[in-house]
Amino acid sequence: MKRIALFGGSFDPVHSDHINIIKSCKENLNFDEVWIMPAYVNPFKTLSTSSVTQRLDMLKIAVKDLDYVKVKTYEISKQTSSFTYDTVKYYKTKYPEISFSFVMGSDQLDNFEKWDHFNQLIKEIDFKVFLRKKDFNQKIVDKYNLQTFEFENNFLSSTKIRNLVDLNLQIKEVNDYVNNNLMYLYERVENKMDEKRYFHSLNVGQMAMELARLNNYDLNKALIAGTLHDIAKRWSEPQMKEYLKKYNKELLKEPKPTWHSFVGAFHLKHDWLFSDKEIIQAVYNHTVGSKDMSILDMIVFCADKISSERDYDGVERLRALVKSDLLTGFKELLKNQYEIAVKKHSKTTIGKGLTEAYNFWIMEKN
Known part of the structure; x- marks a missing residue:
């Protein structure tokens, strides 16, 4: 049975740690493919600071050499807040012959039980948790018997990138795209202008x-x-x-x-x-x-x-x-x-x- 990892998030912007998680899914967890699912708006965020087109462009740049990765627009096409439960049900119904897992970062564990339809979701699909920070919610991991994995971690975040922190660790082509489109301008100057x-x-x-x-x-x-x-x-x-x-x-x-x-x-x-x-x-x-x-x-x-x-x-x-x-x-x-x-x-x-x-x-x- 084909094994596919679903990887959701805002990707605003996508950065090298996202890509390193994706590579680990293929190389260490032996998934056949990774499907990236950018959200139209993350339910835990009030807005996105870039357009849908820009985020899709950056994702395509970032994964252009990874032929096992597909960028899926199901959540974006809904043009509303995205709920993981709906997405999982959609893909499992559409592709019953595929074994799906859901990839998440450990930084999401604190809000994990607040996810929409959580009690059904946790039974619907297994989760692969990548340790993005040294400190993480071990209680949640133990409570739901979640699998955790390390990866080549630069300890980056989209917030850091938007605020010019550790850009030397960012994907150069994505950073060029951000600069050439004057993205995140207000965030980068709001405390200095x-x-x-x-x-x-x-x-x-x-x-x-x-x-x-x-x-x-x-x-x-x-x-x-x-x-x-x-x-x-x-x-x-x-x-x-x-x-x-x-x-x-x-x-x-x-x-x-x-x-x-x-x-x-x-x-x-x-x-x-x-x-x-x-x-x-x-x-x-x-x-x-x-x-x-x-x-x-x-x-x-x-x-x-x-x-x-x-x-x-x-x-x-x-x-x-x-x-x-x-x-x-x-x-x-x-x-x-x-x-x-x-x-x-x-x-x-x-x-x-x-x-x-x-x-x-x-x-x-x-």
Whole structure:
């Protein structure tokens, strides 16, 4: 008789420990197949933070090399809270010739007896419990004579991944998908960015995308770089100083108001594990520019200064200029920034970055 493991959960996102459990089902427990069953909404969670399509996409990426794994959409297609009892009854009725077991993590043991129709469910199917934490509810295991198994455990959780913890242990292709779709954005910035800065960032992303469209540039890259440009803007000075000391001490000599652009780039590279160098560079250059400005750099630099909520004198003229000619608009914005900085401070204190950018783009190029 064919043996199949049913593996349910939110998978928001799927991560390497999910995959290691799946591999153990095949290699150590000798299941013929593993059927992954993403829930539309977990009954013990109020909402999912990603769309159904995104979670399915990530699952397909994660299991693309595992031919014994199938992603089943029965629970998702119901578009309501999913109950394991209903799912088990459905599959056992539809495939009476198959022997099913249900795979769960030990972190679910505390709520196990609260599952819908629990008394019938525990008689309907046997459970395989994988030990995801060192501490688990041994009383429940003993009470229902559950089988427990160890596996190659990174001690990951979807919550950790959403909050940028242990991303180095995550599946790279899934992490790239998350980054390229700006997933979990609010969770990742909610304690580090006030509401005003958050909505400014969203506006800059939209403006960057509009400028990308006008300049035949990649819309998604522009959206990402624009949205994330101020990712470190509201960090504390000690925290920014720590990053600059770690990744480039020379930048400590730059004016403090510019630090967030450098720190933001380092944060995306080393904490979000962004692999797109152009996006990282655009965040790095968005405040004062540089001699080596790419199209994306100019797009984000300009979008930051003409985003929809900006209402300073002359901003409408500058918006029109940037939209009609990106390079000319960039130069005008850079010149304005330099002149304002010199007026407020002095040529000797505005920083090497702004001075070099101004001398190259305004003095040499004109």
